[in-house]
Amino acid sequence: xxxxxTASDELPALRLETLSKTxxxxxxxxxxxxxxxxxxxxxxxxxxxxxxxxxxxxxTLIKMVCGLLLPTAGRIHIGPYDLERKRSRAxxxxxxxxxxxxxxxxxxxxxxxxxxxxxxxxxxxxxxxxEFPAVLERFGLDGEEKTQARNLSKGQRQKLSLAIAYxxxxxxMLLDEPTLGLDVEASRELQRIxxxxxxxxxxxxxxxxxxxxxxxxxxxxxxxxxxxxxTLKPVDELLxxxxxxxxxxxxxxxxxxxxxxEALGARLVxxxxxxxxxxxxxxxxxxxxxxxxxxxxxxxxxxEIARRQPDLERVFLEIIADDGxxxxxxxxx
Amino acid sequence: MKRFAKIxxxxxxxxxxxxxxxxxxxGTMYLIIILFLGGIFLGINAxxxxxxxxxxxxxxxxxxxxxxxxxxxxxxxxxxxxxxGAREGFxxxxxxxxxxxxxxxxxxxxxxxxxxxxxxxxxxxVCILLFGxxxxxxxxxxxxxxxxxxxxxxxxxLIFAGLSLxxxxxxxxxxxxxxxxxxxxxxxxGSYGAFGEAVFRWIPYTQGIRLLRDVxxxxxxxxxxxxxxxxxxxxxxxxxxxxLGLVVFRALDRLAMRRGLIGQF
Ligand SMILES: Nc1ncnc2c1ncn2[C@@H]1O[C@H](COP(=O)(O)OP(=O)(O)OP(=O)(O)O)[C@@H](O)[C@H]1O
Ligand SMILES: [Mg+2]
Numbered sequence: 001x002x003x004x005x006t007a008s009d010e011l012p013a014l015r016l017e018t019l020s021k022t023x024x025x026x027x028x029x030x031x032x033x034x035x036x037x038x039x040x041x042x043x044x045x046x047x048x049x050x051x052x053x054x055x056x057x058x059x060t061l062i063k064m065v066c067g068l069l070l071p072t073a074g075r076i077h078i079g080p081y082d083l084e085r086k087r088s089r090a091x092x093x094x095x096x097x098x099x100x101x102x103x104x105x106x107x108x109x110x111x112x113x114x115x116x117x118x119x120x121x122x123x124x125x126x127x128x129x130x131e132f133p134a135v136l137e138r139f140g141l142d143g144e145e146k147t148q149a150r151n152l153s154k155g156q157r158q159k160l161s162l163a164i165a166y167x168x169x170x171x172x173m174l175l176d177e178p179t180l181g182l183d184v185e186a187s188r189e190l191q192r193i194x195x196x197x198x199x200x201x202x203x204x205x206x207x208x209x210x211x212x213x214x215x216x217x218x219x220x221x222x223x224x225x226x227x228x229x230x231t232l233k234p235v236d237e238l239l240x241x242x243x244x245x246x247x248x249x250x251x252x253x254x255x256x257x258x259x260x261x262e263a264l265g266a267r268l269v270x271x272x273x274x275x276x277x278x279x280x281x282x283x284x285x286x287x288x289x290x291x292x293x294x295x296x297x298x299x300x301x302x303x304e305i306a307r308r309q310p311d312l313e314r315v316f317l318e319i320i321a322d323d324g325x326x327x328x329x330x331x332x333x
Numbered sequence: 334m335k336r337f338a339k340i341x342x343x344x345x346x347x348x349x350x351x352x353x354x355x356x357x358x359x360g361t362m363y364l365i366i367i368l369f370l371g372g373i374f375l376g377i378n379a380x381x382x383x384x385x386x387x388x389x390x391x392x393x394x395x396x397x398x399x400x401x402x403x404x405x406x407x408x409x410x411x412x413x414x415x416x417x418g419a420r421e422g423f424x425x426x427x428x429x430x431x432x433x434x435x436x437x438x439x440x441x442x443x444x445x446x447x448x449x450x451x452x453x454x455x456x457x458x459v460c461i462l463l464f465g466x467x468x469x470x471x472x473x474x475x476x477x478x479x480x481x482x483x484x485x486x487x488x489x490x491l492i493f494a495g496l497s498l499x500x501x502x503x504x505x506x507x508x509x510x511x512x513x514x515x516x517x518x519x520x521x522x523g524s525y526g527a528f529g530e531a532v533f534r535w536i537p538y539t540q541g542i543r544l545l546r547d548v549x550x551x552x553x554x555x556x557x558x559x560x561x562x563x564x565x566x567x568x569x570x571x572x573x574x575x576x577l578g579l580v581v582f583r584a585l586d587r588l589a590m591r592r593g594l595i596g597q598f
Pocket of ligand 2: 058059060099176
C-alpha cells in the first residue's frame with residue numbers, strides 16, 4: 001500500500017492545539033483528566049492511527065473533534081475553520097464513525113440509512129444515489145439494500161457505518177475502532193478502503209487496538225497514554241527507533257547438562273522436554289557468534305536461528321511500559 | 334432555509350418509515366384512541382340527560398382530547414425520540430453534524446409532529462364524523478391559534494429534550510407533566526376563578542384552549558380571536574416560552590457536553 005508523505009506545510013485537515021478535557025467531578029466522583037494538552041496535525045492524504053490502552057482518552061478526543069464534547073482547554077481546527085467559532089463550516093468537512101454500534105437507525109434499511117445520514121450533513125443526494133450501488137458492492141453489502149440495519153450482522157453494520165462516512169466525501173474521516181469485531185476478510189477489506197480513502201486525498205484519524213491494522217494502514221502513529229500524547233511518528237521511524245536486533249535460537253539437548261543461558265548472554269524464553277528457546281537481544285553480531293561458539297562445545301543441537309523484526313505491537317508495549325520512566329521516550333519527543 | 338427543509342424532510346421521512354414498519358402496533362394504537370373516545374362519548378350519552386349540555390360536553394372533551402394529543406405528539410414524542418436515540422446510540426451520530434444541537438433537536442421535534450400530523454387529523458375527522466361532534470371549523474382562527482400553541486409546545490419540548498440529555502431519567506417527570514397537561518386540557522373548558530384566569534391567560538396552552546373553545550363551540554369568528562386582549566397574551570406567551578426553551582436547552586446541552594452525557598442513557 002502506498003505511503004506517500006504529504007508536505008507538512010500544507011494546510012492540515014485537522015489541527016489540535018493543546019487540547020485538554022477534564023470530566024468534571026461530582027458528589028461521589030472524582031474529576032477525570034481524560035485528555036491532556038494534545039498537539040496533533042493530520043494532513044490530507046494520510047492515515048494517522050491513534051493508539052492507546054483502554055481509557056487512554058481516544059474516544060474523548062474523537063468526540064471533542066465531532067463537537068459532542070466541550071474541551072476544557074485548547075483549540076480544534078478542521079481545515080481552515082476553528083471548531084468553536086465556525087462550528088458549522090468546520091463540521092461540514094468531517095465524517096465520523098463513532099465507537100461501538102451507534103451509527104445507524106436500526107429500524108431503517110441500508111438504503112434509508114445511507115440517504116438519511118447523507119441528508120443530515122447536506123451531502124448531494126443525487127450523487128449519493130448514483131454512487132451508492134457501487135459503494136455497497138465495494139463494501140460487500142450488495143443485495144442488502146432493503147435489509148433493516150437491526151437484521152444486519154455486526155460486521156455488516158460496521159461496514160454500512162463506514163460506507164455512509166465514505167459517501168459523504170468529507171475531507172476528514174474520524175473512525176473510532178472501525179475494525180472491532182470484524183472477521184479477517186472484512187477487516188482487511190475495511191483496511192483497504194481506509195487506505196484508499198486517504199490515497200484519494202482525504203485525511204483519516206483512526207483509533208484501534210489492533211496493532212497489525214495500524215502497522216498496515218497508517219502513515220503515522222500517535223500513541224496516547226493517560227490522556228497525554230506520548231509520540232506521533234511515521235510507522236517506519238518508530239520501528240527504526242526500536243530496531244534492536246533480536247535473535248531467537250531454538251535448541252534440543254538430548255543428554256548432558258543444558259547450556260546456561262545467562263553465561264551465554266541470552267535469555268531463556270522456554271524450556272521443556274529438552275527443547276530450549278533462547279533470546280538474544282543485541283546489536284552486536286559478535287555476541288551471536290560467541291553464543292554459537294559456546295553452543296558448539298555443548299551437546300546441544302541447533303534447530304533454528306531466527307532474527308526477530310520489531311513490530312508495532314512490541315514498540316507500543318515498550319512505549320507504554322516506558323511512559324513515566326521516560327527513558328527511551330526522550331528520543332521520541 | 335433550504336438546507337433546514339432538507340434535514341426536516343429527512344427526519345420526517347425516517348420517522349414515517351419507522352412508524353410504518355410496525356403497522357399492527359401503529360394501527361391498533363389509533364384504534365384504541367378512537368375506541369377510548371367512543372367509550373367516553375357513549376358513556377356520556379348514557380349518564381347525562383339529553384339536551385344542549387350533552388353536545389357541549391362531548392365537544393369539550395373532544396377539544397380537550399385533541400389538545401392533549403397535540404401535546405403528546407410534540408413534547409412527549411420528541412422527548413421519547415431523544416431518549417430512544419440515546420439508548421440506541423444514533424443520537425450522537427445525528428448531533429455530530431454541521432448544524433447546531435439546537436437546530437437538530439428542533440428539527441427532531443418538528444419531524445416528530447409532522448410524521449404524526451396526518452394521523453392526528455385523521456383521528457379528529459373520524460371523531461367528528463363518527464360521534465357526531467358539532468364544531469365550527471373556522472380555518473383562519475385555527476391557523477392563528479395552533480401555530481402559536483405549537484410554538485409554546487416547542488419551547489416545552491426543548492426543555493424536556495435538554496433535561497433528557499443532561500439528566501437521562503426523565504420519564505416520570507414527563508409523565509407528571511403529561512397528567513398536568515391533561516388536567517389543564519380538560520379543566521380549561523370550565524372556569525379557573527379570578528386568580529386562575531389571570532395566570533392562565535398568559536400560558537399559551539390554556540389561553541389557546543380558551544380561544545379554541547370560543548371558536549369551535551361558541552362559533553366565535555376571527556375578529557374575536559384577533560382581538561389584542563385575546564391574541565396578545567397568546568402570542569407573547571408563546572414567544573416567551575419558546576425563548577425560554579431555547580435558553581434552557583442551550584444551558585443543559587452545554588452541561589451534557591461538558592460532562593460527556595449525550596451518548597449515555
Ligand atoms: N462521560 C464521562 N464522564 C466521566 N469520565 C469519563 C466519561 N467518559 C470517559 N471517561 C473517562 O475518561 C477516560 C478516557 O476515556 P475514553 O473513553 O476516552 O478512553 P478510550 O481511549 O477511548 O478507551 P477504550 O480503548 O477503552 O475505548 C477514562 O478514564 C474514562 O473513564
Ligand atoms: Mg474508546
